[in-house]
Amino acid sequence: MTKTNDPTPGDRRTEVRPANQRGAARLAAVQALYQLELGGGDIVSVVSEFEAFRLGKELDGVEYRQADAAWFRDIVAGVVGEQRTIDPLVHTALVEDWPLKRVDATLRAILxxxxxxxxxxxxxxxxxxxxEYIDVARAFFTDDEPKLVNGVLDRLAHEIRPDEFPAEAAR
Structure with a gap:
């Protein structure tokens, strides 16, 4: 697995489809969740820092795209608030011998x-x-991680949204 050393998309950004404001919010949410998991801190401080210094701003030479702040807040708060529901779902969608706790922190945030x-x-x-989350994965990873994101989210989509993803369409 090849990944940048931090959760900031690298030079590969030009290969990824340009993000709209919701896409930028998704990317920022992944970064914020990574920061919460590895750096600690509380959700209010991290969200406030992102809104004040990152969303649509330049920080340490990295220009962040304008993002839908409400969408960003919803995702971060939703993941933190529902992690006890989310993690078991993701865990069961992963390969049997690869538990969620062994997944890279950035990839875990994306999932x-x-x-x-x-x-x-x-x-x-x-x-x-x-x-959208395959594109987010492509911003951070150069190997098979976007395929993993596709596989895991596709399995979950068939389970969570059976009307949108009929059983006969399942792989």
């Missing part, structure tokens, strides 16, 4: 965000959610 949206954002088509 948690995608699962949250599949669960709580019925206003967004599941295929859109999956595609």
């Amino acid at each position: 948690r965000c995608g699962t949250y949206e599949l669960l709580r954002r019925p206003d967004v088509p599941g295929k859109v959610i999956i595609t």
Whole structure:
């Protein structure tokens, strides 16, 4: 697995589809959840820091895209608030010998965000959610991680949204 040393997308950004404001919010939510998990701190401080210094701003030479702040807050708060529901779902969608706790922290944040949206954002088509988080994974990883995100979120989408993902379409 090849990943940048921090949860800031690297030079590969030019290969990734340009993010809209919700896409930028998703990317920032993954970064904020990574920061919460590894750096500690509380959700209010981390969200406030992102809104004040990152969303649509430049920080340490990195220019962050303008993001839908409400969408960002919803994802971060939703993942933190529903992690006890989200983590078992993600864990069961992973390969049997690869528990969630062994997954890279950035990848874990991506899977948690995608699962949250599949669960709580019925206003967004599941295929859109999956595609957006594959793009987020491509911003951070150069190997097979985007395929893993696709596989895990697709399995969960079939389970969580059976009307959108009929059983006969399941792999």
